[in-house]
Amino acid sequence: MALKTARAKLSQAIKEAKSTHTQRIHGLFQDSGDSWHMWQGIQAITNYKTTSPVCDSDASFQYVLNDFYAWFEVQNNVAVWKIIPTSNDQVLCLSMADVTRTLCRVNPWMSAGPDNIPDRVFREWAEQLADVFTDIFNISLSSAVVPTCLKTTTIVPMLKKSTVSCFNDYRPVSLTLIMMKCFKRLVMRHIKSQLPPSLDPLQFAYCPNHSTDDTITTTLHLAITHQGHIRMNAVH
Structure with missing residues (x-):
């Protein structure tokens, strides 16, 4: 029993x-x-399960791969220029409450950037850090300049194929600073609030849960559907 x-x-x-x-x-x-x-x-x-690739045992491989990712910087001789906002332009000004709310919503599983500051620091000390970050963000917006130290990234190679035959089989993933991700989220939220309430159904930019995959899929669907209508009209 x-x-x-x-x-x-x-x-x-x-x-x-x-x-x-x-x-x-x-x-x-x-x-x-x-x-x-x-x-x-x-x-x-x-x-579907991904297989974990085996790391290359050669220590010099990381330097060769780093040079491959940084090739575009060697041939880039164009001077950096910016557009200075006029006095009539209304510069975006972020509030301390918005910055605090954004820091409190930091993903606890987010990967750290080049500064190696864990995401838990921003989440747990949001109220203490919001005042400083608000000043930094507003100064950057008013001067139309993002400090170079805040634009540094760490490139992590990810395999696109199970076997590696060349460097193009690696997909570079950029790990930016968590602070800059919060800054971008605040600016994009303001841009989204300025957009009209009714957008084109084919509008994917500045829309939540939309990506380039949705754009490609929608474009292919419209093209194939249009091609099918042409064939049906030809038959009739």
């Missing part, structure tokens, strides 16, 4: 776990505009 009861409880727990898993997978496909969650659902259904 004890074994029978244990089997019944196990069977019931398995059914509940399957039902919960099914509901979670279905929830990933509820929002058609969220491509990231849709890809997660497709990977869960197809049991």
